[in-house]
Amino acid sequence: MTSLPTHVEKQLGLVIDLDTCVGCQACVTACKGWNDHSHGLSDADPYGADPSGAFLNRVHSYSVQPAEGAAQTINFPRSCLHCADAPCVTVCPTGASFKRSEDGIVLVNEAACIGCGLCAWACPYGARELDPTEKVMKKCTLCVDRITDTSLPEEDQIPACVRTCPTGARHFGDLSDPESKVSCLVEARGGYDLMPGMGTKPSNKYLPPRKKDRLETSPLAPLLDIQATGFAGWLDKMLGKLS
Amino acid sequence: MHPAPSVILFTTFSGMGLGLLAFLGAGFPTPQGLTAFLHWGLAYGLTVGGLLASTFHLGHPERAWRAFSQWRSSWLSREGVAAVATLLILAPMALSDIFGLGLPRVIGWLGALGAFATVGTTSMIYAQLKTVPRWNNWTVPALFLSYALTGGALLAGQSTPALAGALALAFAVIFHFQKGDLALHMAGETTGTATGLDRIGAVKVFEQPHTQPNYLMREMIFHVARKHVPVLRLIALGGSSILPWMALFLVPLSPLTFAVIAVIHLTGAIAQRWLFFAEAEHVVGLYYGER
Ligand code: SF4
Numbered sequence: 217m218t219s220l221p222t223h224v225e226k227q228l229g230l231v232i233d234l235d236t237c238v239g240c241q242a243c244v245t246a247c248k249g250w251n252d253h254s255h256g257l258s259d260a261d262p263y264g265a266d267p268s269g270a271f272l273n274r275v276h277s278y279s280v281q282p283a284e285g286a287a288q289t290i291n292f293p294r295s296c297l298h299c300a301d302a303p304c305v306t307v308c309p310t311g312a313s314f315k316r317s318e319d320g321i322v323l324v325n326e327a328a329c330i331g332c333g334l335c336a337w338a339c340p341y342g343a344r345e346l347d348p349t350e351k352v353m354k355k356c357t358l359c360v361d362r363i364t365d366t367s368l369p370e371e372d373q374i375p376a377c378v379r380t381c382p383t384g385a386r387h388f389g390d391l392s393d394p395e396s397k398v399s400c401l402v403e404a405r406g407g408y409d410l411m412p413g414m415g416t417k418p419s420n421k422y423l424p425p426r427k428k429d430r431l432e433t434s435p436l437a438p439l440l441d442i443q444a445t446g447f448a449g450w451l452d453k454m455l456g457k458l459s
Numbered sequence: 460m461h462p463a464p465s466v467i468l469f470t471t472f473s474g475m476g477l478g479l480l481a482f483l484g485a486g487f488p489t490p491q492g493l494t495a496f497l498h499w500g501l502a503y504g505l506t507v508g509g510l511l512a513s514t515f516h517l518g519h520p521e522r523a524w525r526a527f528s529q530w531r532s533s534w535l536s537r538e539g540v541a542a543v544a545t546l547l548i549l550a551p552m553a554l555s556d557i558f559g560l561g562l563p564r565v566i567g568w569l570g571a572l573g574a575f576a577t578v579g580t581t582s583m584i585y586a587q588l589k590t591v592p593r594w595n596n597w598t599v600p601a602l603f604l605s606y607a608l609t610g611g612a613l614l615a616g617q618s619t620p621a622l623a624g625a626l627a628l629a630f631a632v633i634f635h636f637q638k639g640d641l642a643l644h645m646a647g648e649t650t651g652t653a654t655g656l657d658r659i660g661a662v663k664v665f666e667q668p669h670t671q672p673n674y675l676m677r678e679m680i681f682h683v684a685r686k687h688v689p690v691l692r693l694i695a696l697g698g699s700s701i702l703p704w705m706a707l708f709l710v711p712l713s714p715l716t717f718a719v720i721a722v723i724h725l726t727g728a729i730a731q732r733w734l735f736f737a738e739a740e741h742v743v744g745l746y747y748g749e750r
Pocket residue numbers: 295296297298299302303304305322338339340341342343344355416
């Protein structure tokens with residue numbers, strides 16, 4: 217059913233720390249690898265002249281110029297936010313797109329998807345891509361096939377992107393529980409929603425980069441004022457005359 | 460948005476076909492025998508042809524029947540249901556006209572309502588999308604409904620509703636351009652709000668996340684050469700509304716002249732529909748620093 221659930225028992229999701237993300241693209245690769253193995257996430261013309269493929273996670277890179285001080289490079293991972301008011305679900309004509317009431321995860325039933333693409337149009341965040349060979353819609357599953365698979369070692373029962381991130385910039389947990397680790401992180405760091413104006417009520421949150429320390433002057437500046445004496449002083453004077 | 464030919468043809472043809480179905484259903488005109496066969500045949504042909512064209516862009520057309528199931532929440536599903544219901548309701552009316560069965564006209568009236576309701580649902584598929592600010596307003600239903608009215612009236616040879624339709628269309632087309640040009644700005648979304656990094660400073664793309672365009676970029680980001688826009692807009696407005704409107708006054712009306720006016724109107728409609736897609740900016744473009 218593509219009507220949204222009236223109530224979710226919990227809301228699993230990701231919290232992404234833009235302060236620590238170094239833009240290494242490891243999560244992109246881990247996500248692609250895991251999902252390609254589990255239920256397929258194909259590429260078109262992968263070794264040819266015009267390669268193109270479906271990914272569930274992309275890492276952008278922005279240059280941000282504050283009002284004062286130097287510009288900052290900020291890496292920005294972008295995947296499905298498992299929205300509470302997910303427009304991608306309600307527009308779906310077939311019932312292929314749905315949001316689970318047990319954990320709030322937004323999924324696609326690929327066997328029912330006609331590949332009309334309307335859900336991708338309805339998502340403001342570009343979280344859905346059509347699989348070029350299967351011709352059905354793909355999106356982040358929050359790695360349902362890892363987080364619920366108790367046969368995996370416990371440390372692997374988290375999303376592939378979270379497991380792989382070398383800087384720990386991706387956090388996974390229950391955002392509906394105010395006591396959870398992720399909720400505390402959002403609270404402490406001022407986690408925010410992307411494009412709240414779109415009315416999607418995203419579940420995933422982004423932690424803003426921390427305020428940068430700023431060098432008022434160069435730490436080497438005092439050295440510039442040292443007065444040379446003796447031979448060095450004489451040399452300094454001579455060279456000064458020459459130039 | 461990428462102006463896919465199948466969707467452009469679908470929306471223009473089926474809109475015109477549904478308009479004609481509405482007029483025939485309502486009994487304006489009430490042809491008989493062969494003329495009835497040709498009229499109803501044209502109306503069904505355009506509508507069904509348009510609907511079939513719309514399945515060309517599906518990844519899995521063989522599963523299209525599933526799209527009738529989610530009418531409670533989805534405008535696309537409602538469109539499918541309304542279209543099929545309309546075609547079914549009007550079938551006895553068409554047979555009655557062709558074979559002189561004398562069935563009550565009220566069936567046709569019901570079908571006419573269904574035809575306009577179908578056009579309304581098509582327009583809502585676009586108008587509901589907050590992600591495409593240019594579409595997310597009343598001008599879209601106004602456009603689609605006045606296209607169906609004008610196109611249907613022209614094919615049905617009904618000059619008064621055609622004049623009214625063409626007039627309504629002129630306003631709808633102009634308002635859609637005018638409102639649309641401001642829409643993205645009014646929605647207030649920028650690369651800064653898309654990333655939330657506007658809280659730090661002015662945001663600019665430093666490096667793209669991938670080297671080749673992906674599905675999203677191919678679907679949602681389309682650049683129309685700025686210099687072509689005024690010309691295309693003129694063809695859209697003139698062809699679909701102003702020229703037909705003037706011709707209805709100036710030219711002696713006959714089935715032939717109606718047909719010629721309808722073709723001019725259709726040309727304008729296709730130009731308008733191309734711009735409708737090509738000029739529509741999806742907010743996902745903001746992540747790529749494009750619109
Ligand atoms: S991010 Fe997009 S695809 Fe994911 S739930 Fe929200 S609207 Fe749907």
